[in-house]
Amino acid sequence: MTSRLDLEYDGTAFAGWARQPGQRTVQEEVEKALCIVLREEAVPLTVAGRTDAGVHAWGQVCSYEHEALDPMRLNSLLPDDVAILDSNPAPAGFDARRDAISRTYCYRVLNRRARSVGLHGRALWYHRRIDRGALQACAQALAGTHDFTAFTPTETYHTRFERDVLSAQWRIDGDLLEFWITADSFMRHMNRVLVGTMLDVAAGNRTVAEFVALLAGRPRPEAAATAPAHGLALASVGYPER
Amino acid sequence: MTSRLDLEYDGTAFAGWARQPGQRTVQEEVEKALCIVLREEAVPLTVAGRTDAGVHAWGQVCSYEHEALDPMRLNSLLPDDVAILDSNPAPAGFDARRDAISRTYCYRVLNRRARSVGLHGRALWYHRRIDRGALQACAQALAGTHDFTAFTPTETYHTRFERDVLSAQWRIDGDLLEFWITADSFMRHMNRVLVGTMLDVAAGNRTVAEFVALLAGRPRPEAAATAPAHGLALASVGYPER
Numbered sequence: 001m002t003s004r005l006d007l008e009y010d011g012t013a014f015a016g017w018a019r020q021p022g023q024r025t026v027q028e029e030v031e032k033a034l035c036i037v038l039r040e041e042a043v044p045l046t047v048a049g050r051t052d053a054g055v056h057a058w059g060q061v062c063s064y065e066h067e068a069l070d071p072m073r074l075n076s077l078l079p080d081d082v083a084i085l086d087s088n089p090a091p092a093g094f095d096a097r098r099d100a101i102s103r104t105y106c107y108r109v110l111n112r113r114a115r116s117v118g119l120h121g122r123a124l125w126y127h128r129r130i131d132r133g134a135l136q137a138c139a140q141a142l143a144g145t146h147d148f149t150a151f152t153p154t155e156t157y158h159t160r161f162e163r164d165v166l167s168a169q170w171r172i173d174g175d176l177l178e179f180w181i182t183a184d185s186f187m188r189h190m191n192r193v194l195v196g197t198m199l200d201v202a203a204g205n206r207t208v209a210e211f212v213a214l215l216a217g218r219p220r221p222e223a224a225a226t227a228p229a230h231g232l233a234l235a236s237v238g239y240p241e242r
Numbered sequence: 243m244t245s246r247l248d249l250e251y252d253g254t255a256f257a258g259w260a261r262q263p264g265q266r267t268v269q270e271e272v273e274k275a276l277c278i279v280l281r282e283e284a285v286p287l288t289v290a291g292r293t294d295a296g297v298h299a300w301g302q303v304c305s306y307e308h309e310a311l312d313p314m315r316l317n318s319l320l321p322d323d324v325a326i327l328d329s330n331p332a333p334a335g336f337d338a339r340r341d342a343i344s345r346t347y348c349y350r351v352l353n354r355r356a357r358s359v360g361l362h363g364r365a366l367w368y369h370r371r372i373d374r375g376a377l378q379a380c381a382q383a384l385a386g387t388h389d390f391t392a393f394t395p396t397e398t399y400h401t402r403f404e405r406d407v408l409s410a411q412w413r414i415d416g417d418l419l420e421f422w423i424t425a426d427s428f429m430r431h432m433n434r435v436l437v438g439t440m441l442d443v444a445a446g447n448r449t450v451a452e453f454v455a456l457l458a459g460r461p462r463p464e465a466a467a468t469a470p471a472h473g474l475a476l477a478s479v480g481y482p483e484r
Contacts (some may be wrong), residue, residue, distance in 0.1 A: 008358065008359045008360065009359055010359050012362070020350045058360070071355065071356050072355060072356070072369070075356065075357055080359070080362050081359055081361045081362075082359065083356055083357050084356060085359060086356065113313065113314060114313050114314070114317065114325055114326060114327045114328070115317055115325050116250065116325060117251055117252050117322070117323055117324065117325045118250065118252070118300070118364075119321075120252075120322050122360075127314075144371045
């Protein structure tokens with residue numbers, strides 16, 4: 001029996017999704033709750049999008065080989081910073097990672113002089129004046145297939161650096177700037193280096209053309225600093241219609 | 243010199259706005275920051291809407307008799323759960339409490355089976371099925387002048403129980419139900435007892451007509467339980483146009 005879990009978490013107090021000895025991880029918390037309810041020694045989870053330390057998820061998906069459980073029962077065993085949104089039987093052999101055809105991330109930037117209480121830890125507070133049109137121009141260059149070598153650490157486990165970006169845009173609502181991007185998959189830190197470099201353009205330190213030139217497989221040092229993890233959230237995961 | 247501060251706070255870790263010996267209060271945190279910057283022994287604040295323990299504020303207003311300061315400087319001295327949004331010189335004698343002509347509060351209810359991470363501590367999670375039309379019908383009865391004796395504790399410091407409700411409505415967006423109410427002023431717990439009693443109607447435990455009958459000065463025990471503080475926020479304060 002294969003099951004699918006949809007879940008939400010606040011990444012602040014987690015060392016990321018993936019289990020690591022001696023660290024608090026989302027995977028460990030959820031597997032622990034599944035083991036209790038299912039009375040199993042281990043219930044390994046396969047996840048659609050491994051998130052780094054501090055990164056949030058609004059619509060993470062994972063799969064496991066066992067029966068589906070009542071989400072409220074699981075939630076009662078989980079800490080406040082993880083919640084199961086939905087739990088359902090999945091087609092035999094469903095694999096949340098392999099079957100996903102796209103991932104959508106959102107990076108939030110609060111661009112105003114005063115910091116925020118409500119968005120503390122959920123948006124990057126960036127108080128300098130920036131050129132919002134330049135942000136949009138950068139995002140417009142992202143759709144399509146590009147070599148994102150400049151946007152992932154030089155020391156890498158990735159072997160293929162091209163990614164298909166299905167859509168990318170900044171949605172601007174007053175002081176809140178949200179970068180939404182959907183791609184087949186992402187490399188480590190890719191969204192955060194993209195945002196860091198777009199903000200560098202918007203702050204006037206480099207041109208849109210220089211940003212666009214990076215998309216042809218330039219080396220990592222040519223891009224700007226990695227934006228902090230706490231602005232980023234895995235918003236949703238796409239699967240083929242059945 | 244009179245100044246006005248606009249501020250935001252998360253009420254979770256505060257024993258409310260008003261100073262209380264041995265308790266962490268918003269008033270004490272903000273006055274402490276003002277004293278440091280102004281090199282004064284005391285800078286007493288007058289607040290538009292005293293909030294109870296656990297209640298949030300998105301647009302609180304207060305006034306004090308001294309020069310206006312850079313909000314970023316004050317914010318650097320304040321903890322993460324309070325932020326100064328704006329700081330400006332005010333007309334001589336401006337009094338944030340006495341001059342306010344209305345207060346707007348928002349009470350958020352998340353009505354779904356799964357609890358939320360993002361709204362944890364910022365919305366009441368109410369997972370039972372409710373009649374949303376009944377909520378709206380209750381809210382529609384609120385506009386105008388009523389005697390809200392049923393909606394404040396029996397042991398009270400209030401001496402006048404009539405309030406002018408300028409507007410009241412539920413704004414519904416999917417699973418998130420927001421009760422917005424604007425009145426000249428509010429009594430202690432008034433919004434939370436209103437919400438608790440409206441939810442009791444929506445859950446089928448009493449009728450809309452029974453709710454409406456309470457607005458004629460019925461005693462407190464006839465209304466339902468006080469809804470938890472963490473769903474409530476002081477959204478904004480109204481002053482006369484100048």
